Amino acid sequence: MAVDSRTRRRGTFGSYAALGDSFTEGVGDPGPDGTYVGWADRLAVLLADQLPVPGEPGMGADTVHGDFRYANLAIRGRLLDHIVEEQIPRARELAPDLVTFCAGGNDIIRPGSDPDDVAERFERAVADLSGAVGTVMVTTGFDPRNVPVLRHLRGKIATYTAHVRSIADRYDCPVLDLWSLKSVQDRRAWDSDRLHLSPEGHTRVALRAGQVLGLDVPADPDQPWPPQAPRGTFEVRRDDIHWAREHLVPWIGRRLRGESSGDHVAAKRPDLLPLKC
Numbered sequence: 001m002a003v004d005s006r007t008r009r010r011g012t013f014g015s016y017a018a019l020g021d022s023f024t025e026g027v028g029d030p031g032p033d034g035t036y037v038g039w040a041d042r043l044a045v046l047l048a049d050q051l052p053v054p055g056e057p058g059m060g061a062d063t064v065h066g067d068f069r070y071a072n073l074a075i076r077g078r079l080l081d082h083i084v085e086e087q088i089p090r091a092r093e094l095a096p097d098l099v100t101f102c103a104g105g106n107d108i109i110r111p112g113s114d115p116d117d118v119a120e121r122f123e124r125a126v127a128d129l130s131g132a133v134g135t136v137m138v139t140t141g142f143d144p145r146n147v148p149v150l151r152h153l154r155g156k157i158a159t160y161t162a163h164v165r166s167i168a169d170r171y172d173c174p175v176l177d178l179w180s181l182k183s184v185q186d187r188r189a190w191d192s193d194r195l196h197l198s199p200e201g202h203t204r205v206a207l208r209a210g211q212v213l214g215l216d217v218p219a220d221p222d223q224p225w226p227p228q229a230p231r232g233t234f235e236v237r238r239d240d241i242h243w244a245r246e247h248l249v250p251w252i253g254r255r256l257r258g259e260s261s262g263d264h265v266a267a268k269r270p271d272l273l274p275l276k277c
Contacts (some may be wrong), residue, residue: 011236012050012051013047013050013068013096013097013134013135013213014051014067014068014069014096014097015067015068015069015070015094015097015098015216016043016044016047016070016071016096016098016099016100017070017071017072017073017090017094017096017098017099017100017133018040018043018044018070018071018072018073018074018100019073019083019087019088019091019099019100019101019102019103020040020078020083020087020100020101020102020103020107021075021076021077021078021079021083021102021103021105021197022074022075022076022077022196023026023038023039023074023105023197024038024039024040024074024100024102024104025038025040025072025073025074025075025076025137026038026039026040026041026074026202027076027180027191027196027198028190028191028193028196028197028198028199028201028202029198029199029201029202030199034250035268036268037199037202038197038208039071039197039205039206039209040072040074040100040203040206041070041072041234042202042203042206043100043206043209043210044068044070044212044275045216045275046206046207046209046217047068047070047098047210047213048068048275049065050215050218051068051218065215067274068177068274069096069272069273069274069275070094070269070272070273070275071269071270071271071272071273072268073086073087073091073267073269073270074087074102074235074267075265075267076265077106077265078103078106079106079107079160079164080103080104080106080107080121080122080125081121082120083103083125083197084103084121084124084125086266088125088128088129090238090270091132091133092127092128092129092132092133094247094271094272095132095133095134096133096134096272097133097134097135098133098134098135098137098213099129099133099134099135099136099137100136100137100139100176100209101125101126101136101137101138101139102138102176103122103125103127104118104119104121104122104160104164105141105256107204108124108141108153108156108160108177109150109153113156114182115156115157115159115163116159116161116163118160118163119160119163119164119167122127122163122164122167123163123167123170126138126167126168126171127171130171130173135173135174135210135212136173136215137173137174137175137176137212138167138173138174138175138176139159139164139175139176139178140161140164140165140176140177140178140179141157141158141159141160141164141177141178141179142157142178142179142184143157143169143178143179143185144157145185146185146187147190147194147195147197148194149195150195151193153267158179161179164174174212174213175212175226176205176208176209176212177208177212178205178208180223181204181205181208181221182222183204183222183223183224183225184197184201184204184205184207185223186225187273188200188201188225188228189201189204189218196258204221204222205221207219207220207221208221208222215270222253
C-alpha cells in the first residue's frame, strides 16, 4: 500500500526536484526578492536540515550540510501533458534522490475533462519517473468544498484523488494527501485569489510533506488556527465582489483567450543547486 505519515520509514535525501504547476512553483507565497517560495522550497529546507552536519559523532570530515541540492521545475498554469513533456525529461537527467510530482489539477478543472483519462496519463508519467529517480512522492487534490469557484467540481477532484492514491499503491510512492489536511480548509490558508495557498497554507503543506517522508518537523500542520471573530453578511458579500472583479473575471478571460498565467515564465530553479539554509 502507498505509505503516508504513519507508515513512512525515515530516510535521508541528498537531492530533490519538484515538478508541477503553480502550486509547486509557490504562487501565493512571495519571497523578499519577488520570486515565489512555496511549500516545495520549504520542504527542501526541512530535507536539508536532516543531513548530518560536520562534527557530529560518526561523521567524516568530508560531510557537509550544504551538500543538499534542490531544483524546482514547476511553472504556473501547466497542464499534465506540458509537465510530462517539459519537466520529466529534465528530472530524468538530474536523477535526484527525491521527486515530488503534482500534476493534473489544471486539467481536472477544465470543462469537459475526464478524470479517468487524466489519471491514465498521470500513471504513465509516474511509471517513467519511477524507473529513473529515487523516490517519487505524488500529491492528491485538495477538498474544494469551501472554494466557491471549484466547489461544483468536488466529485471530479475526488475521483482523480482516488486514482492518484491507487497509482501510488501500484508504484510504492509516498502520498502527500492534501484532501485529508483539514487545516487548509480554513480561508486563512488561501491567497486572496482563492485558488492558491497563502504563505501559512504553503507552510502547512510543507510540514505535512515532511511528515510523509518521515522527517522530524517543527510543528503540527493540522494545528488549530487562532480564533477569529465571525464575519457578517455584508463583509462576506463585499469580499466576494472584490474577488470576482480582481481574480475571477481575469481568470475567465485568460481561458477564453487561450492564454496561461505561465506563458513566458521559466522554471525558477532548473538545476540541482546547493540550498542556502
